[in-house]
Amino acid sequence: MKFSYVNPTVIEFGQRQIASVTNHIAKHHKVLVIYGGGSIKRNGVYDQVEQALQEHQWTEFAGVEPNPTVETLDKAVALVKEQQLDYILAVGGGSVIDGAKYVAAAACYDGDGWDILEHKHTITEAIPLGAVLTLPATGSESNSGSVVTKRATKAKLAFLSPYVQPKFAVMDPDVMKTLPDRQLINGIVDAWVHVCEQYLTHTSKAYVQDGYAEALLKSLKSLAQDFDKRDSDDWRANLMWTANQALNGLIGSGVAQDWATHAIGHELTALYGVDHARSLAIIQPSLLRNQMATKQAKLEQMGIEVFGLEHSADLAERTVAAIEAFYHSLEVATSLTQYNGTREQAIDDVVQQLELHGMKALGESQAITLNHSRQILENAIA
Incomplete structure (x- = not known):
């Protein structure tokens, strides 16, 4: 570090x-x-x-x-x-x-x-x-x-x-007392992906950053599970503080960072008006599967430390499935269904915007090419 x-x-x-x-x-x-x-x-x-x-x-x-x-x-x-x-x-x-x-x-x-x-x-x-x-x-x-x-x-x-x-x-x-449920849910999802962008990369010996990231993810997971308690002072305070700590620079210090989910998700928001947080939930699972080879070890760590999964040959995939289930528990979709024209045209439109904005090499290793982004979109757009 x-x-x-x-x-x-x-x-x-x-x-x-x-x-x-x-x-x-x-x-x-x-x-x-x-x-x-x-x-x-x-x-x-x-x-x-x-x-x-x-x-x-x-x-x-x-x-x-x-x-x-x-x-x-x-x-x-x-x-x-x-x-x-x-x-x-x-x-x-x-x-x-x-x-x-x-x-x-x-x-x-x-x-x-x-x-x-x-x-x-x-x-x-x-x-x-x-x-x-x-x-x-x-x-x-x-x-x-x-x-x-x-x-x-x-x-x-x-x-x-x-x-x-x-x-x-x-x-x-x-x-937060008067915020609609949709905005509270968006806050949980946005903070969740912020942590993941700094955590789900490649393994490191940064025990503090990893441990703190896992603590934040477990906090958000608990807030989602206790969503029926959202009117309590404790629930509101914990979401507000967790979301702040997710992106105040600490857990990203000295470790690799991804941000490809955000780069692609931004285009969905700009083109189709998708809520920012929900664009991230649409892209992230597909991106993680596309990059499974390089993210496998960290996904396995997340599966064990955050979701309490047992080790197995398919642990990384089960972790991605658990992330999807986390979003679905909040009634947040993990595929895009509302877009202009055909599915093929929607994919082309997003890829063209990524190219226009110079997003030709994304991720912690700059290994997500436009072709990879296309593959991710093919799995993320219904």
Whole structure:
């Protein structure tokens, strides 16, 4: 192992912590509060943020979509520049926080902000930002990643930059009380695949990373099994914290990482509007079977340590079947049934988008070619 690890985001975790926002943003800042469709005004979160910012000068930008689009976010960029705002507070789930990261970086750039996603512009500065998390899933509240969609071209791309790492994040499990079941389920699935992308690669001697990844997977498995207890404080708190730990950089430090499931899944979301988490559940089992030869040892380890399976010649395959059963227990599909045109055309469309976006060599060993991606899609699309 050889790595550098730092996570500078201050976490304020627990009930009634939104009030702590006032302690993290200096009074001289002109703040932009970014949020989504307006649910924070119905569930009381907006009122708590307003109270925390009562001594600040602030304005707001609403309407950030699930899978945020550059077309919407550029309006927020223009607002920041026009009013010379110098701090951003994202109030929402991963999409809102990802969108706020784009705004923070693009507002410090004179060119087309989409250049950031196409890696034509290297971020050297960004407006500081904080987050009030309302939907646990992505871990975006304490990492440096962002995923943004361009509606015009159906491109969904990602960028990483330490400059957009949130300075602080408020994580109050009470905000989850009004979330629909579908979003809670998506949070479990998204966090599950985040762990797998950093764990289901090749064997290593990283005992801490492996053991912590397995603990997170077992936590998510327990949350799925206890889904009928989702209205309890303990259930909400454990999902919120597990989803955060799944992608705060720790379990991926010094080990191989995959992310091919995400790369292919992003195209399903961009082309067909599939929920992000559900696109991952569609792709992952097929990808694991396609890459069984290189992932067998880690799948066997997962089968034993996470699912409690006995060792056997077909243990790796039984582990993939257990992963599918995990998704099915949450009524999450593992094949794509809604798409445009014929099945063959759908496969071609996704492969063409992967090629267009330079996704020609994916996985921890860059061994998943476009031909492999086609094979994965052939098994994932009904």
